[in-house]
Amino acid sequence: MPTIAIVGAGPGLGASLARRFGRRGFQVALLARDAERLDALARDLAGDGVEAEGFPADVGDRPSLIDALRAVERRYGTVDVLEYSPAPSGATDPRLAPVHALDVTVADIQPQVEHYVYGAVTAARQVLPGMIERGSGTLLFTTGASSTLVFPPMGNVGIAGAALRNWALALNASLADKGIYAAHVPLATFIGQGGPETSAETIAEVYWELYTTQAEPERLYSTV
Template sequence: MGTKTVVIVGAGTGIGFHTAERFGKAGFHVMLTARNRGRLEQLSSDLQEKGIDASHMVMDAASEPAVKRVADTLKEQETEIEAVLFNAVGGTPEVPSQLSTSIVMQDLQVSIGGMLHVFQHLRPLFTDQATFLVTGGAFSLEPYAPFASLSLNKAAQRNLTRSLHDEMEEHGLFVGTITIAGMVKEGTFFAPDKIADAIYSFYEKRPAFETIYKEPSA
């Protein structure tokens, strides 16, 4: 294929879309993946209208067969993956005393199962210096009881990211997480386009396994 590709897993209208746009403006081919076909079609169309080389494939990261199908298709297309943003997470809102174990396991299948599926099946398509980034959140550091499942899922993702980072470092691959220490909202420091700029900068610099995106102190 020749062109560098970024794969956005769990693409939506916020961080996923704006990160795709940021990489696209830098000359990347953008591959969007998510479960909702209609949303993917609209996001791809919106990016193409901005002059960005974008395509999409429906994929449920929690399903290993679904991830393998996408990986096989990308291999057939001779895709070279330079970067991945894993932006999928399970997090059913509930206090811990009311959380069922089945819900917790279902959420973890998205957050951790999905992350492993994507990394393991896409890795053969990575370039020698590829980057695998995970969207993190402050709940991974400071859990919030009403979102107990999201908190533990983000903590688990951060833990797995660190383990992958340490394992892959000697292979030239970079695995990292950008921990967003605030609520994503348009028109603020935590606007998705600003976070996308930070993600791209993180991709370029690869300073450490984690960067914390937080508002500067006054």
């Protein structure tokens, strides 16, 4: 069975991605900081017939992320799809609070770069060698829309998201002849805070379509 590793798995988009891929025969590795919440999510998914297991990791702690992905590979053998969507953590970590472009400082940018860019690079480099050896694999990177659109209130977040976007697109161009697909999904919506088009289930369909068609290196999802 193929395996998807969801980095930043939670009860919203991560859970919906797990169900969407899991119902199509994927084993699901859930990576996030809170082991108890991961176990609860895995039990919930099991009730829907999805094989899932939690692997605690913190994207800001690169050794823990490497260890978790190694554990995923020991458990499932391979990671066929890596989805990287670390949740915005400004509410729980003041270092990650958004700062307006007029006020942003180097100290405001660095934690965002660690959160988005360093974590993504660490995760991808852990699974890429196996993908290259097999000649297949998919890397999906999620950011907010400030990575592609002008939105001054997210000054520091946009800088980091734009850097991740640039790298994701460069990866796709570099890996196409190796049978590996990479895509960037900037989300211009507040998940679950509107009509059906804002639901995590609806958004998860975009990721499934990107995975199955591999036709676009980027898909902006906007409900605003």
